[in-house]
Amino acid sequence: MTHREIKRQAKARLRQTGMYRGLILANLLPWVITVTFMAWAVLTVVQIAQSYGLANIIANPDNFSDYLAGTNNISNQTVLRSIILLWFSQGITFTALDVMRGKVSRVHPGAALLRTFNGQYFFGVLSLFCLIWVARSIGLFLLVVPAIIVSYGLSMSYYRYYDGKAEQQEGQLPYTSTRAVLDSWRVMRGRKFNYFGLQLSLLGWQLLKLASLHLLDPLINPYLQLVDAGYYANARLAYEAAQQLQQ
Incomplete structure (x- = not known):
């Protein structure tokens, strides 16, 4: 499927009865958490600026930037927010x-939010978060470009974990994070630039989220989530078809 076809399919899914409403409601809690952390970050910067002194900031803005970065308060808040949001x-x-695979015709917000709070997914999702964070940090340490490549290569890890757990048969070794x-890296081999193109085509939506100070996130995110899921579903099918041809 092309990017346009994936987007068209996502819009068609949203038009199903109750689908858009269910996804909006599911996104409300993550949105509240995000806005809360944003407000906390702003208050933190204001407090640091007050303690540093307005006159010093005006006289030495670069030094204040270094001082702000050195406090680690904002970065710590970002990590904490990511962990709290992770399972939701x-x-x-x-x-x-x-939804994109047509397996569900209605979204129950509470069930969607709590879907990973069980023995099947909880610790695996956390383990994935840690692995991806370490891999991206190593890529960033090397240079910016390797970090971007790593990020795109591992972008389908959570989807693969979900599929791997769902398809795991009795007697098989557990599907691990x-x-x-590794499966995400294989699926995205040769598709990273294509996925970048998809993300670039959605830049307008991201800018709208920023321009609205993220107030519109619950309305915009359902569409972006379906498009991203649709890309993975299509990429996996293409990958498996290519593997069969090689056999």
Whole structure:
């Protein structure tokens, strides 16, 4: 499927009875958490600026930037926010994939949010978060470009983990987060630039989120989540078809 076809399919899914409303409601809690952390970050900067002194900031703005970065308060808040959002956001991600595959005709917000709070996904999702964070940090340490390549290569890890767990048969070894990371890298081989193109085509929506100070996120995110899930579903099918041809 082309990018346009994936987007068209996502819009068609949203037009199903109650689908858009269910996804909006599911996105409300992550949105509230995000806005809360944004407000906390702003207050933190204001407090640091007051303690540093307005006159010093005006006289030495570069020094203040270094001082602000050295406090680590903002970065710590960002990590904490990511961890708190992790299970809720991935629950919505897994639900979006089921929606794009036509497996569900109605989204129950509470069930979507709590979908990963069980023995099957909870610790695996956390393990994935840690693995991806380490891989991206190593890529960033090397240079910016390797970090971007790593990020795109591992971008389908959560989807692969969800599929791997769902398809795991009795008697097989457990599908691990490490395997999900490796499978994501295989699926995205030769598709990273194509995925970048998809993200670039959605830049307008991201700018709208920024311009609205993220107030419109619950309305915009359902569409973006379905498009991303649709890309993975299509990429996996293409990858498996290519593997069969090689056999």
